[in-house]
Amino acid sequence: MLRSMYSGVSGMRGFQVKLDVIGNNIANVNTVGFKAGRVMFKDILSQTTSGVTPPGDGTQGGVNAKQIGLGVTVGTIDTIHTPGSAMTTNVVTDLRIDGDGFFAVKSSEEQEAPYLTRAGNFTLDANRFLVNGDGMYVLNSDGDQIQLEETVTAFSIGQDGSIIAVNADGTSAPTDDKIGIAMVTNPAGLEKIGGNLYRNTPNSNADGDNEELYTANDTASGTGAVISGQLEMSNVDLTNEFTEMIVAQRGFQANSRIITTSDEILQEVVNLKR
Known part of the structure; x- marks a missing residue:
């Protein structure tokens, strides 16, 4: 009993x-x-x-x-990690990944491995860096911070993650930056740390880090397309x-x-x- x-x-x-x-x-x-x-x-x-x-x-x-x-x-x-529904905002810096990848963000240059997130509600700060709601820097495909030049008056983001800038003279051209997308072997192995962020673990990637980033919409790696003007909602x-x-x-x-x-x-x- x-x-x-x-x-x-x-x-x-x-x-x-x-x-x-x-x-x-x-x-x-x-x-x-x-x-x-x-x-x-x-x-x-x-x-x-x-x-x-x-x-x-x-x-x-x-x-x-x-x-x-x-x-x-x-x-x-x-x-x-099933995809959530799309919400259209028509805000250029609102991004949604139509695939399995993650955005990579860092709180500072000294941070070794970036955090990962599916929340793409980004903005430009006063120094024209692309940041998330907590001020963390969004990384490009080289793992560096994304900053727009002062001569850029407007811009758009393509599905391959490329940033197309419109200059003060009215001309447009792609910048050197592309939105970085990180791939994870086992997304369920990521550790939630709050703030819509994930930390890599030895069970999410075999090497336990996020240093290798891929260009968005890379069919070989399966990252998926970057959709500007939309956000991924909760699943x-x-x-x-x-x-x-x-x-x-x-x-x-x-x-x-x-x-x-x-x-x-x-x-x-x-x-x-x-």
Whole structure:
């Protein structure tokens, strides 16, 4: 009976984690570039009360083991990197990646490895650097900061990431900068650090860094096209999240019922001697 109580406790803990992840998904339903999380469970090691008996030589068949499960635990908390829907803003510096790549940003030149993000709500600062909402520098395909010259009065961004500048004399020409797109072998292995940013880990790229950047819309590397004037919204599906919330709520209630039922049985055992 004590085993059943502890199994119920493990189930309640697991579904509490599931509700925490669902709550975070719903809270970020309108966060640009947000990727939803998902909780997967796995069973805890079972207690074997009787081992396996192999079959005899025509005298007796084999007997399976008798095992009692000891509950459940959280197996993985996955980040689902499916694309979010596009939102048209018609702002030139709002960028969306139509592919699997990530924008690369740095807080300073001294930062070794850049952070990665799918949120492309960029702006120009007073020094004409392309930055994100937190002032981090957006990197070009060479890993350098992107800065427009003072003679540039307007510009556009092509799907290959190239920046087309319109000069004061009315002429237009591509600049030396192209929006840098980083590819990751295993996006689910990235570490969320807040602010719509990811940090590379040894399980996202084999070498554990982000130093190699690719030009956008590179079919060989699969980065995808850069779409100017659009943002990628969150990939959270509210219908799915509310359904999973109901499942988690009922699972939590069912496991709490295991504890109360085991407690009632223990009370009966205690009352056997009156």
